[in-house]
Amino acid sequence: FGESTTTAAPPVAELHLHIEGTLQPELIFALAERNGIELPYADLDELRARYEFTDLQSFLDLYYANMAVLRTEQDFADMTRAYLARAAAGGVRHVEVMMDPQAHISRGVALETCVNGVASALATSEEEFGVSTLLIAAFLRDMSEESALEVLEQLLAMKAPIAGIGLDSAEVGNPPSKFERLYRRAAEAGLRRIAHAGEEGPASYVYEALDLLGAERIDHGIRCMDDPALVERLVAEQIPLTVCPLSNVRLRAVDTLADHPLPAMLAAGLNVSVNSDDPAYFGGYVDDNFEQLVAVHGLSVADRARLAANSVRSSFAGESRKAELL
Numbered sequence: 612f613g614e615s616t617t618t619a620a621p622p623v624a625e626l627h628l629h630i631e632g633t634l635q636p637e638l639i640f641a642l643a644e645r646n647g648i649e650l651p652y653a654d655l656d657e658l659r660a661r662y663e664f665t666d667l668q669s670f671l672d673l674y675y676a677n678m679a680v681l682r683t684e685q686d687f688a689d690m691t692r693a694y695l696a697r698a699a700a701g702g703v704r705h706v707e708v709m710m711d712p713q714a715h716i717s718r719g720v721a722l723e724t725c726v727n728g729v730a731s732a733l734a735t736s737e738e739e740f741g742v743s744t745l746l747i748a749a750f751l752r753d754m755s756e757e758s759a760l761e762v763l764e765q766l767l768a769m770k771a772p773i774a775g776i777g778l779d780s781a782e783v784g785n786p787p788s789k790f791e792r793l794y795r796r797a798a799e800a801g802l803r804r805i806a807h808a809g810e811e812g813p814a815s816y817v818y819e820a821l822d823l824l825g826a827e828r829i830d831h832g833i834r835c836m837d838d839p840a841l842v843e844r845l846v847a848e849q850i851p852l853t854v855c856p857l858s859n860v861r862l863r864a865v866d867t868l869a870d871h872p873l874p875a876m877l878a879a880g881l882n883v884s885v886n887s888d889d890p891a892y893f894g895g896y897v898d899d900n901f902e903q904l905v906a907v908h909g910l911s912v913a914d915r916a917r918l919a920a921n922s923v924r925s926s927f928a929g930e931s932r933k934a935e936l937l
């Protein structure tokens with residue numbers, strides 16, 4: 612028999628998700644209306660026409676601009692709930708949500724507003740959607756380490772419900788080494804540590820994230836495939852790499868999905884998972900990523916089971932929750 616497409620998909624944990632990247636064009640228009648904000652687009656189609664990216668920066672420009680519609684706690688909560696409902700429908704059972712506090716503070720939104728809005732939706736997620744959640748504060752690597760440290764201290768002072776910290780935004784020219792003090796402080800505070808590395812940046816940034824920041828998980832990491840010694844180490848230590856295939860295609864980190872290294876990464880024994888990154892911008896949620904990988908690479912049922920198990924095993928969920936999902 613061939614593989615059935617109706618085989619129940621195994622439970623998946625989404626480990627690489629920027630909540631601001633779940634803001635769909637329809638919600639951008641609805642929130643603009645609710646907040647009396649004039650958008651520079653006449654209609655949805657004009658906004659959608661802007662989603663043709665040539666690299667990470669061209670995406671980031673639109674991603675930051677669209678955040679202007681997020682003003683109130685309710686806005687952040689509504690965005691988060693919309694993501695959780697859609698992720699649950701696509702088979703996600705646990706999610707570790709990154710948010711970018713600096714992107715909101717810098718445009719005059721209070722830290723409490725963005726944190727409490729996202730956190731309030733996450734708090735009821737397991738009951739409402741069957742999706743357990745953790746929150747991760749990500750810091751913008753194109754801003755200073757001083758800015759990141761200041762925001763981290765504010766998050767700690769307000770006892771924000773964060774499980775860890777991440778590092779995102781423009782990678783090239785902003786190496787992990789810039790944030791050693793930030794990660795040392797986070798470790799001291801008992802926080803988990805992840806970092807984007809090896810998306811557009813070189814394999815050397817992956818080494819830096821591991822050795823200088825103590826990163827426990829690497830977001831993207833696909834450029835490790837340029838460095839066989841690094842692959843060997845990542846395999847030996849089973850360092851989780853949260854890979855985002857549709858994101859890599861849309862930001863032209865790879866030419867096409869057919870050229871994506873995920874199958875080679877799996878074959879090499881790397882601990883890879885499949886994630887959506889910014890699903891409203893890159894053409895799909897976790898289930899869409901899986902579906903297109905199956906269509907283009909003929910990913911087997913065993914491959915899909917391996918990827919799902921990797922995602923659960925690499926999550927920061929409690930052991931009992933992991934056991935439920937494995």
Ligand code: ES4
Nearest residue numbers: 629779780807858888889
């Ligand atoms: C991001 Cl795809 C990607 N890379 C780096 N930083 C980001 N922030 C949101 N999406």
Ligand code: ZN
Nearest residue numbers: 779807830888
């Ligand atoms: Zn990302």
